[in-house]
Amino acid sequence: MAALDLRAELDSLLLQLLGDLEELEGKRAVLNARVEEGWLSLAKARYAMGTKSVGPLQYASHMEPQVCLQASEAQEGLQKFKVVRSGVHAPEDVGPREGALRRRKGPTKTPVPQSSDAPRDPLNWFGILVPHSLRQAQASFRDGLQLAADIASLQNRIDWGRSQLQGLQEKLKQLEPGAA
Amino acid sequence: MEAVLLFMRMSRNAARRTARARRGVGPTGSRTAEAGLRRLLVLSGELCPAAGMAGRGKLIAVIGDEDTVTGFLLGGIGELNKNRHPNFLVVEKDTTINEIEDTFRQFLNRDDIGIILINQYIAEMVRHALDAHQQSIPAVLEIPSKEHPYDAAKDSILRRARGMFTAEDLR
Numbered sequence: 001m002a003a004l005d006l007r008a009e010l011d012s013l014l015l016q017l018l019g020d021l022e023e024l025e026g027k028r029a030v031l032n033a034r035v036e037e038g039w040l041s042l043a044k045a046r047y048a049m050g051t052k053s054v055g056p057l058q059y060a061s062h063m064e065p066q067v068c069l070q071a072s073e074a075q076e077g078l079q080k081f082k083v084v085r086s087g088v089h090a091p092e093d094v095g096p097r098e099g100a101l102r103r104r105k106g107p108t109k110t111p112v113p114q115s116s117d118a119p120r121d122p123l124n125w126f127g128i129l130v131p132h133s134l135r136q137a138q139a140s141f142r143d144g145l146q147l148a149a150d151i152a153s154l155q156n157r158i159d160w161g162r163s164q165l166q167g168l169q170e171k172l173k174q175l176e177p178g179a180a
Numbered sequence: 181m182e183a184v185l186l187f188m189r190m191s192r193n194a195a196r197r198t199a200r201a202r203r204g205v206g207p208t209g210s211r212t213a214e215a216g217l218r219r220l221l222v223l224s225g226e227l228c229p230a231a232g233m234a235g236r237g238k239l240i241a242v243i244g245d246e247d248t249v250t251g252f253l254l255g256g257i258g259e260l261n262k263n264r265h266p267n268f269l270v271v272e273k274d275t276t277i278n279e280i281e282d283t284f285r286q287f288l289n290r291d292d293i294g295i296i297l298i299n300q301y302i303a304e305m306v307r308h309a310l311d312a313h314q315q316s317i318p319a320v321l322e323i324p325s326k327e328h329p330y331d332a333a334k335d336s337i338l339r340r341a342r343g344m345f346t347a348e349d350l351r
């Protein structure tokens with residue numbers, strides 16, 4: 001009976017693994033397509049701005065990540081990743097700060113905007129007015145990052161499933177040495 | 181859970197105060213609405229730690245050619261300041277295999293990196309280091325490059341998965 005239960009568990013684990021592998025293949029194809037779109041857009045931006053205008057020479061000397069990963073452990077040894085975008089701006093206060101009646105005593109002192117803690121958009125490294133193709137490239141690679149996190153989670157699940165499968169196969173061999 | 185309930189209660193109260201302020205009810209309506217909104221923003225920062233300075237998540241590192249690294253840095257993964265090492269490496273024609281391997285091992289040893297993206301043709305150069313890495317974090321993801329399309333047969337993860345099944349196991 002224990003062997004039967006083990007076999008049933010092995011079968012369900014195997015089916016889950018095959019499903020994960022199929023999902024992984026699908027996501028990989030989408031990631032590769034996004035990255036290729038990104039390269040094409042970068043090439044168009046380079047054509048518009050100049051060969052040396054889009055490359056490592058434009059990287060900022062100080063960078064802060066806008067995208068972070070949150071890793072959570074679903075089961076023992078099974079890590080799951082989630083992409084989190086940082087740099088949420090506080091909403092601007094629109095409208096007059098004082099009451100309805102303004103006292104005209106010379107130029108009013110406008111409040112100095114506080115330096116934002118949000119990281120700077122990497123698009124600004126390449127200039128103020130960047131071509132649309134560079135924005136498209138950024139969008140493609142951002143989509144790619146989300147997919148990368150999903151693929152990494154799937155890879156971890158496949159590795160975890162593989163180790164579980166090997167453990168169950170060992171147990172089955174001990175229970176049924178003749179069948180091995 | 182309690183923080184979420186508090187957040188919902190505060191947002192409801194802030195919405196009520198804002199509506200009262202718009203109607204001009206009470207002399208302190210607009211001030212209390214503003215104070216409520218400020219408290220709400222502080223609490224939302226605590227609930228979403230990645231949006232604030234404290235409790236930042238893990239990073240994504242990238243080892244690749246110029247276009248791949250530029251693209252992913254545009255996506256916002258880059259980190260570079262005076263004290264920390266960069267989380268990216270641009271591999272050029274004169275980059276040696278030792279440099280690539282050293283950088284890869286540094287990324288593996290850092291505890292703030294969750295995923296390492298690496299072009300597959302570069303991964304081939306340091307395949308022995310990739311195959312030796314068995315931990316779940318950081319996860320290593322092989323991606324194609326412009327000159328070298330992705331080949332599933334060379335991927336470390338898929339090769340291990342292919343080795344799972346033998347003829348005996350499937351009997």
